[in-house]
Structures are given as structure tokens and as C-alpha cells.
Amino acid sequence: MATTNGTARDGRARKGDARPDRRAAHDRGRDARRPWDAIVIGGGHNGLTNAAYLAKAGLRTLVLERRPIVGGAAITEELRPGFWFTTFSYALSLLRPDIIQELELVKHGFFPILMPTTFCPMENGDYLLFGMDHQENVQEIARHSRHDADAYDAFNHDIARVCQAIKPLLDAAPPDIFSDDPEELVALASLGQRFRGLDKKVLHDAVRLLTGSAADFLDDYFESDILKGYLASSSIIGTKVGPYSQGSGLVLLYHFIGEHDGEFGAWAFHKRGNGGFTQVLARAAEAFGVEIRLESPVERVITRDGRATGVALADGTEYHAPIVVSALDPRRTFLELVEPRELPTDLVETIRRFRFQGTSAKVNFALDGYPRYPALGDRTDQYRGFTNIGPSMEYLERAFDDAKYGWFSKRPYLDTAIQSTVDPDMAPPGKAVMSCFVQYAPYHLRESDWDTEREHLGDTVQATIESFFPGFGDLVLQREIRTPLDIERTVGLSEGNIFAGEFLAPQMYFFRPAPGWSNYRTPIDGYYQCGSGTHPGGCVMGAPGKLAAQRILRDRDRGRGSGERGERDGVRGESPAAAAART
Amino acid sequence: MIRTTPFHERTSALNETGLWEHWANHLVATRYQMSDKFEYFAVRNSAGLFDTSPLFKYRVHGPDAERFLAGLLIRDVRTCAVGHGQYTAWCDDRGYVVDDGVVLRHGRDEYSLTAAEASLAYLQSLAAGLDVGIDDVSAEWAILAVQGPRSRDLLTALAPEVGKLGYFDVSAATIGGVPVTVSRTGYTGDLGYEIWAPSDGALAVWDAVWQAGRGRGVIPFGMTALYMARIEAGLLLRDVDFHSSRFAWTDAERATPIELGLAWMVRGIEADDRAFVGRDAIRREVAQRTSRWRLGGLMVDWRDYDRIYRAAGLIPPKDHTPIQDEYYVYDDELNQLGFATSQMYSPALQRHIALARVPLDRTPGSRVKLELGVNHRYEYFDAEVTRLPLFNPPRRTA
Numbered sequence: 016m017a018t019t020n021g022t023a024r025d026g027r028a029r030k031g032d033a034r035p036d037r038r039a040a041h042d043r044g045r046d047a048r049r050p051w052d053a054i055v056i057g058g059g060h061n062g063l064t065n066a067a068y069l070a071k072a073g074l075r076t077l078v079l080e081r082r083p084i085v086g087g088a089a090i091t092e093e094l095r096p097g098f099w100f101t102t103f104s105y106a107l108s109l110l111r112p113d114i115i116q117e118l119e120l121v122k123h124g125f126f127p128i129l130m131p132t133t134f135c136p137m138e139n140g141d142y143l144l145f146g147m148d149h150q151e152n153v154q155e156i157a158r159h160s161r162h163d164a165d166a167y168d169a170f171n172h173d174i175a176r177v178c179q180a181i182k183p184l185l186d187a188a189p190p191d192i193f194s195d196d197p198e199e200l201v202a203l204a205s206l207g208q209r210f211r212g213l214d215k216k217v218l219h220d221a222v223r224l225l226t227g228s229a230a231d232f233l234d235d236y237f238e239s240d241i242l243k244g245y246l247a248s249s250s251i252i253g254t255k256v257g258p259y260s261q262g263s264g265l266v267l268l269y270h271f272i273g274e275h276d277g278e279f280g281a282w283a284f285h286k287r288g289n290g291g292f293t294q295v296l297a298r299a300a301e302a303f304g305v306e307i308r309l310e311s312p313v314e315r316v317i318t319r320d321g322r323a324t325g326v327a328l329a330d331g332t333e334y335h336a337p338i339v340v341s342a343l344d345p346r347r348t349f350l351e352l353v354e355p356r357e358l359p360t361d362l363v364e365t366i367r368r369f370r371f372q373g374t375s376a377k378v379n380f381a382l383d384g385y386p387r388y389p390a391l392g393d394r395t396d397q398y399r400g401f402t403n404i405g406p407s408m409e410y411l412e413r414a415f416d417d418a419k420y421g422w423f424s425k426r427p428y429l430d431t432a433i434q435s436t437v438d439p440d441m442a443p444p445g446k447a448v449m450s451c452f453v454q455y456a457p458y459h460l461r462e463s464d465w466d467t468e469r470e471h472l473g474d475t476v477q478a479t480i481e482s483f484f485p486g487f488g489d490l491v492l493q494r495e496i497r498t499p500l501d502i503e504r505t506v507g508l509s510e511g512n513i514f515a516g517e518f519l520a521p522q523m524y525f526f527r528p529a530p531g532w533s534n535y536r537t538p539i540d541g542y543y544q545c546g547s548g549t550h551p552g553g554c555v556m557g558a559p560g561k562l563a564a565q566r567i568l569r570d571r572d573r574g575r576g577s578g579e580r581g582e583r584d585g586v587r588g589e590s591p592a593a594a595a596a597r598t
Numbered sequence: 599m600i601r602t603t604p605f606h607e608r609t610s611a612l613n614e615t616g617l618w619e620h621w622a623n624h625l626v627a628t629r630y631q632m633s634d635k636f637e638y639f640a641v642r643n644s645a646g647l648f649d650t651s652p653l654f655k656y657r658v659h660g661p662d663a664e665r666f667l668a669g670l671l672i673r674d675v676r677t678c679a680v681g682h683g684q685y686t687a688w689c690d691d692r693g694y695v696v697d698d699g700v701v702l703r704h705g706r707d708e709y710s711l712t713a714a715e716a717s718l719a720y721l722q723s724l725a726a727g728l729d730v731g732i733d734d735v736s737a738e739w740a741i742l743a744v745q746g747p748r749s750r751d752l753l754t755a756l757a758p759e760v761g762k763l764g765y766f767d768v769s770a771a772t773i774g775g776v777p778v779t780v781s782r783t784g785y786t787g788d789l790g791y792e793i794w795a796p797s798d799g800a801l802a803v804w805d806a807v808w809q810a811g812r813g814r815g816v817i818p819f820g821m822t823a824l825y826m827a828r829i830e831a832g833l834l835l836r837d838v839d840f841h842s843s844r845f846a847w848t849d850a851e852r853a854t855p856i857e858l859g860l861a862w863m864v865r866g867i868e869a870d871d872r873a874f875v876g877r878d879a880i881r882r883e884v885a886q887r888t889s890r891w892r893l894g895g896l897m898v899d900w901r902d903y904d905r906i907y908r909a910a911g912l913i914p915p916k917d918h919t920p921i922q923d924e925y926y927v928y929d930d931e932l933n934q935l936g937f938a939t940s941q942m943y944s945p946a947l948q949r950h951i952a953l954a955r956v957p958l959d960r961t962p963g964s965r966v967k968l969e970l971g972v973n974h975r976y977e978y979f980d981a982e983v984t985r986l987p988l989f990n991p992p993r994r995t996a
Contacts, residue, residue, distance in 0.1 A: 112948075
């Protein structure tokens with residue numbers, strides 16, 4: 016199986032115009048007979064990343080995507096002529112910079128555009144507007160609180176130091192603390208070493224953030240409600256916590272670890288949205304030799320004697336490969352694609368307990384022009400980045416209160432962006448598209464369901480925007496509402512959780528998705544996981560895909576499949592050449 | 599007294615920063631808004647407007663205009679048909695570059711030539727005995743550069759003939775009721791145009807372009823964004839990438855066209871029957887391979903960059919602000935090989951890049967080390983020598 020890059024590529028008579036989204040299902044028969052080295056289930060950003068790394072290492076890799084488009088939750092769709100909507104995921108920040116380089120994404124069109132402002136309207140008609148100039152931002156904060164002006168610098172410095180310390184953890188697989196493997200012990204020791212070397216304050220801040228509430232942390236620095244509301248907004252995104260909940264600190268930290276062009280906490284808008292990004296990723300993957308098959312829903316992983324041997328589609332087509340990688344979330348990976356009977360009981364229980372409880376929605380608008388914010392008159396430059404409707408921690412917490420009792424927020428938190436200001440190709444001249452992330456919208460509604468409440472959610476969101484931007488409703492040409500149920504149905508993310516599983520301490524690092532299975536393996540030999548439900552988690556990060564590929568390639572070189580079985584069978588220690596011959 | 603350009607009434611109203619630079623004794627905006635990087639993205643993703651008016655502009659006309667220019671410019675201007683232009687350079691008789699600029703041919707005997715610095719006396723001194731007029735028309739013309747992927751659509755809406763212009767083509771047009779000349783040229787390495795407007799019609803032209811750009815993400819951009827674009831595009835900047843041989847003190851300050859990466863301009867020089875200034879020296883340089891170095895690109899190794907900064911306890915900076923100053927280039931044993939003239943973090947390429955003079959044996963693909971200060975001491979970063987331009991989208995010439 017140890018095919019060189021050359022043979023792998025030569026084996027495929029690829030036509031220049033054979034774009035993945037146009038390949039038809041009739042290729043299946045031919046594909047099914049081909050010998051694949053690896054099959055990746057799911058063409059979201061992690062599946063594509065994983066496949067690209069595997070193909071780069073010389074594996075003949077096939078990606079099977081259920082939908083007619085790659086990208087998973089990171090897609091851009093032209094829902095109205097000339098108006099491009101980032102249907103779900105809408106900006107980039109946590110994407111690992113090494114992936115950009117290693118997969119040569121720039122060559123394939125990677126183009127992250129700066130979002131130079133952050134605009135935070137207030138309920139009294141005032142606002143907080145951040146731009147790219149530090150001193151101007153200091154003055155703007157001082158308008159709300161002189162005390163907070165330099166406290167903001169202190170906060171940013173402190174949190175950047177924590178990010179600097181924690182960031183390497185995103186770029187490496189967690190050591191397996193439950194394993195006796197010497198390699199894992201070495202990894203664990205070096206992790207301990209890393210923390211031993213940390214400054215006391217940095218370590219303490221890190222623990223406070225990883226375990227505590229965002230409100231406690233922010234209260235230590237600031238007095239201004241609008242500033243705290245803005246910062247605390249990052250502590251709830253995608254997660255069923257309020258800023259006062261323990262655990263919101265972790266979400267806050269995650270969003271600050273994101274970076275754009277070397278700046279922590281900065282976001283970028285990819286050309287044509289995150290769908291533009293996943294198209295780039297697909298092109299890069301194909302350039303490394305990955306084959307992508309659309310409209311190919313995998314129904315189950317085929318196993319034989321505890322070993323994955325391929326996959327079967329819903330229509331019965333089978334593809335065979337010694338390596339099968341699931342980019343789907345943990346529930347689908349462990350409970351749907353394989354027989355739970357084949358798995359250890361404690362793993363099955365942990366995965367059943369794994370908390371998804373999606374709590375966010377999207378409402379996207381096509382607009383006839385720019386909204387008007389009365390205090391800024393006819394200015395529109397405030398819309399060049401995010402407009403954050405979450406004017407205080409109390410506002411956010413009250414929005415959360417509704418969700419606690421099974422309903423969507425009466426006054427939701429909204430993270431909006433008029434993306435056509437940054438990328439004019441997203442809308443016709445003078446018109447606009449507005450992405451609007453909505454929280455809280457719990458997957459489980461009390462005594463109702465999302466098919467009934469969809470439009471009500473849209474109305475609530477629109478009314479909330481209208482309350483800050485009078486006349487907004489008159490601009491709306493079209494509205495697209497995506498509830499957690501729609502996210503689940505369309506993308507396949509269980510309960511519509513955008514991170515493929517909540518960002519809660521018991522579900523992170525060593526424990527993502529389950530104790531002993533944070534190493535991208537599964538108990539089934541040759542069956543791996545690479546989705547956002549694995550470390551380091553969701554957001555358009557790509558790290559799970561890359562780290563899983565590293566694991567797969569290392570296992571392959573070491574001559575074992577995955578899980579413990581390989582070791583028991585005495586396969587471990589086999590030379591790579593022997594392993595290659597065997598597979 | 600510092601002067602303002604014919605667009606100043608508009609540019610000053612748009613400049614929110616109060617930051618201006620002096621260019622040829624004219625005020626030009628450093629940036630118009632707080633984020634120069636956002637202006638850069640307008641150039642790379644929509645369109646940006648740049649006031650190029652301070653450029654030195656010369657009208658060259660008369661029966662011997664072609665003969666004069668053919669004897670001056672290193673590219674053969676006789677191959678430049680009416681309605682076309684050429685990026686070109688001129689040299690001293692030792693084959694060192696005096697200046698570079700763009701020549702546009704408006705008619706059989708009618709040209710304009712731009713220059714980075716005042717050049718009238720020099721040009722006239724070479725015109726002796728020829729029936730050619732050389733006029734400094736710098737103040738008569740305002741130039742508005744419209745640069746970026748949307749520039750064509752924007753200008754075609756105002757003047758349909760612009761849509762047909764190929765790379766370096768020139769056309770007369772009317773914009774805002776003002777007769778102008780539009781050339782498909784620029785200093786950004788992107789799709790772009792420059793509109794030459796008579797100074798007294800400049801504001802009307804600006805207003806027409808501004809109006810057409812509304813709702814399309816079109817904004818003015820300043821010098822910082824321009825420098826970012828030009829470094830990515832590998833476009834030469836006088837007194838940064840080279841010094842004019844007229845005013846250089848030593849040959850180390852001087853550069854030949856071939857050394858600057860302009861060898862393509864003198865391809866076929868063996869067969870060139872023109873007696874232009876510097877021809878023999880350039881021929882000798884070609885025949886005897888006496889070029890001393892080549893201006894190339896550097897792509898800093900991103901792993902090395904991150905590693906060195908992290909080891910120093912710093913977050914690796916990715917600063918797009920162009921540094922147009924010398925930083926030295928070494929081999930692995932830290933023997934100096936040459937120097938970088940300009941460097942920056944390129945948002946489009948997602949890499950730290952530089953323009954650098956490197957020895958001829960450091961061909962594209964070979965490695966050098968770039969010296970940068972980290973924690974107040976020099977560190978040496980692995981970098982790969984690359985061809986120029988570093989950024990070259992197909993739309994530039996398509």
C-alpha cells in the first residue's frame with residue numbers, strides 16, 4: 016500500500032474541469048473498486064484538512080460528503096441573486112496558522128480580509144466603537160469609563176500572556192493520561208514541564224479562565240457595562256452558559272486564543288466567507304491528490320474482527336480502506352456509524368452523556384442598504400467588522416435566563432456582521448448581506464418545536480435589531496432563519512451544537528470526546544475521529560483534522576491500527592515497511 | 599512652501615487621520631483612515647483611489663521625439679505603438695540606472711514620461727541637436743490611480759473604452775465631462791488604471807469616480823498601503839531599491855537594470871541597433887557576466903520565524919507596516935551576502951517577505967539568513983530566495 020505520491024497521482028486521470036461539486040454519483044462504482052488507503056467521512060473543514068494531510072503523506076484518500084457541497088457548517092450560498100450568505104459559520108480566527116502554510120492554502124486562494132472595526136450599540140443610543148488605532152480605542156473607552164481605558168491594556172496584556180502559554184496545547188494532541196505507552200508518558204512529562212515553567216500569575220489567570228466565569232474575571236478589571244458586555248459576549252458563543260456561569264471563562268479564553276495575522280482575539284473575513292475558505296481547502300486537498308465525492312452519505316463503517324475495513328453508503332455502495340476517519344461529531348462517530356455493541360460500555364455511556372445542547376441560531380439578511388445608527392448619522396464605516404448586540408453582562412445573562420427554562424431569548428445576544436462592507440463581492444453594489452449569529456436558541460424547546468417557532472425567532476431577532484437600528488425592517492429584502500434544528504438537519508451537527516459538543520471543562524482536552532479517547536483513535540482498529548468533537552474542539556480551527564492525521568500517520572508508521580488491540584496482537588513495533596506490506 | 603495636489607480639496611476632506619507625507623514637495627496622505635491595512639485590502643479586494651499627482655511628468659514631442667526617447671530609454675520605444683505605454687528605465691553611460699518611469703505614446707510624435715525625481719535638465723542635456731520639445735508638465739496634470747480588482751468595472755461604467763484597454767494600453771476618454779487620458783498602469787501589482795486629468799478638471803474627475811465607486815467598497819488609500827502593494831509586487835522604489843547613478847557617490851550605491859531584475863527590458867540588446875545611453879556598458883555586462891547581484895524576493899521561513907520569537911518569549915509579530923530600510927542578509931556562516939531593501943508581513947501571502955540584493959549564485963529556491971532584531975539583539979532568520987514579483991494575480995494583466 017505504500018504508494019508514492021507519484022503513483023497515487025498518476026493513477027488518477029484527473030481532468031481540469033472535474034470539480035468536486037460537479038462529480039456525479041455514477042463515479043461510485045469506479046471508486047468502490049479502487050484501492051483506497053484512507054476514507055474520510057464528512058467534507059467539513061476538519062475532514063478536508065485531515066484528508067489533505069493524509070494525501071500529502073502519500074495516502075490515496077477519499078472524502079465522502081453527504082451534501083452536494085463541501086464545507087460542512089462553513090459554507091457560503093447565493094440564496095438570492097448577487098447576495099451571498101454565510102449560512103452558518105461566518106468568520107475566521109482560530110484557524111491554525113501552520114495549516115495555512117503546510118497545506119499551501121495561499122496558492123489555492125486563501126485570502127483573509129481584515130475586519131477593522133467592532134461596533135457595540137447601547138440601549139441608551141450611545142455606542143462603543145473600536146477601530147485599529149490603539150490610542151483612539153483608549154479614548155473611546157475613556158468616554159465610557161476613564162478607569163477602564165488603561166485597564167483595557169492591562170486586561171489585553173494579561174490575557175495575551177495566558178493565550179501565549181495555552182496556545183501550544185491547541186497545536187498538539189493531549190497526552191493520554193490513561194495509557195502506559197512510554198511515548199504518552201513523555202508527552203505528559205513535557206506538558207508538566209511546560210506548566211512548571213509558567214509565571215505564577217499567568218498560571219493562576221489560566222486556571223481562573225479555564226474553570227471560572229467570565230464575569231468574575233472581567234469584573235476584576237472593568238467597571239463599564241458596555242465594555243464588559245462586549246468582552247463577555249465572547250464567553251458565551253456557542254455554549255449554554257451565561258457570563259456569570261462557571262465555565263464561561265473557558266469560552267472567553269478560546270475566543271481570545273484565536274488570531275489573525277499574529278494578533279490574538281482578532282478575526283478575519285475570508286474572501287466569499289467561510290464557504291470561500293472551505294472551497295480553498297478542497298482545492299488544496301485535491302492538489303495533494305484527495306478525491307472528493309459529494310452526495311455520498313455514509314451509513315456505516317464496515318468492520319471485520321474489530322477492525323475497520325471500509326464504509327457503506329446509504330445506497331449500499333461500499334468503499335474499502337484500512338483507515339476510516341470520521342469527521343462527524345462524537346455521537347455520530349461512536350453511536351451511529353458503528354454498532355455501539357462493538358465499543359466498550361463506559362465509552363458508549365460517556366458519549367451518550369456528552370453534552371451537545373446546541374443553543375445558537377443564525378438569521379441572515381439580504382439588505383437594501385446599510386442600517387442607520389442614529390448617534391452616528393449617515394456613517395457606515397462602523398460596519399466594517401462585527402456589530403455586537405450584547406450591551407452589558409446583565410443583558411447577556413438575561414438572554415441566558417430564557418434558555419435555562421427552555422425558550423429562546425426575548426432579547427437575544429446578536430453577533431452580526433455586514434460582510435459585504437469587507438468583501439463587496441458578497442452583495443450587489445449599494446446592497447448588503449448581514450450575517451447574524453443568535454443566542455440563546457436552545458435545541459430543546461419547552462412544549463414546542465423549532466418548525467413551529469422558526470419565524471417567531473426571526474421576528475424576535477429582527478425586532479431586537481430594529482430596537483437599536485430604527486428602520487432596519489424596511490431594509491430587509493430577504494431573511495434566512497437557521498435554528499439549531501436546521502443546523503442539525505442540514506449540517507449533521509447533533510442538536511445543532513456548532514462546536515460538535517459543548518466547550519465545558521469535562522469535555523475538553525484529555526476528555527474530548529471521552530476519557531482515554533482524546534488521541535483520535537477509537538476502540539476499532541483503523542477507525543479514527545477527526546471532527547470538532549475531538550481536541551482542541553470547534554470553531555474553524557482545523558487542528559482536530561491535522562492532529563488526527565498526525566496520529567494516523569504515526570500509527571501507520573508504527574504498524575498498528577488504533578486502540579489497544581494492535582498492541583495486544585503484537586503488531587506494535589512492526590517496521591513501517593512490514594506494516595506497509597501487511598496493509 | 600509645501601504644495602497641495604489638484605485633488606487636495608477632496609483628499610483632505612477624506613483624510614480622517616491628519617497624517618500627511620511630503621512627496622516631491624506635495625502633501626500626500628499617509629493613510630486616510632486609522633487602518634492602512636484596510637486600505638490595502640481595498641486595493642487587493644475591491645478598488646482603491648490614490649493621488650499620484652506629485653509624480654514628475656514630462657511631455658516629449660516633436661519630429662525627433664521617438665528618436666530622442668529611443669536614445670534614452672533602455673526599452674526600445676520604437677516598438678511602443680500609439681495608444682500603448684511601457685514601464686522603462688534610463689541609464690548613464692556606465693550602464694547604471696538613473697531613474698525609472700512610464701512612457702505613454704499618445705501620438706506618433708507625442709509622448710509623456712514620468713520620473714521619480716526632477717529630470718528636465720538631464721533630459722534636455724541629452725536632446726541637443728534633435729528637433730524635440732521636452733516640457734515639464736508636472737503641475738498641469740493630476741493623476742488619479744484607480745487600483746484593484748473592481749477598477750475595470752468602475753471605470754468602464756464611466757468610460758466604456760476603458761474596458762478594452764489591455765495591460766499598458768492608453769486611451770483618451772471623458773470622465774466627469776473632462777477630457778482625460780487613461781492608461782492601464784499602476785504601482786500596486788494589481789489590475790489598475792491611472793487617469794491623467796488636466797489640473798483644473800481634477801475635482802470633476804475625482805467626483806465622477808467617487809460617485810461611481812459608491813457602494814462598491816471603493817476608498818482612497820495612502821502611502822503606507824501603496825508601499826505594501828509595491829513590495830508584494832516587487833516594484834522598484836528609487837532611493838530604497840536603488841539610487842540614481844547621477845547622484846550616487848560610489849558604485850556600491852549604483853545598480854544596473856539587470857541587477858535590479860530588469861533584464862527583460864534589455865533582452866535582445868545584442869541585436870538592438872539603437873545607440874542608447876548605456877547600451878555598450880549593458881552589452882558588456884551581459885557578455886562578461888559582470889552583474890554583481892540581483893534584486894530578488896525573500897520569503898522568510900515561517901517555522902523559523904515563530905521558533906525564534908517564541909524562544910525569546912515573544913508573540914511572533916506579523917506587522918504589515920513596510921520597513922523600507924536596510925537589513926542584512928547572510929549565509930549560514932554569517933558572512934554577509936547582501937541586504938534587504940524593504941520588508942513587511944504580507945497579508946495576501948501570509949508570510950514575511952522582503953526585497954533583497956543577493957549574490958547571483960543564490961538563485962530562486964536557495965536559502966539565506968535575514969538579520970532582524972529580536973529583544974534588542976540580532977537574530978538570523980531562514981529565508982528562501984524567490985523570483986519577483988512575490989504577488990502577481992492573473993487579473994493584473996488579464
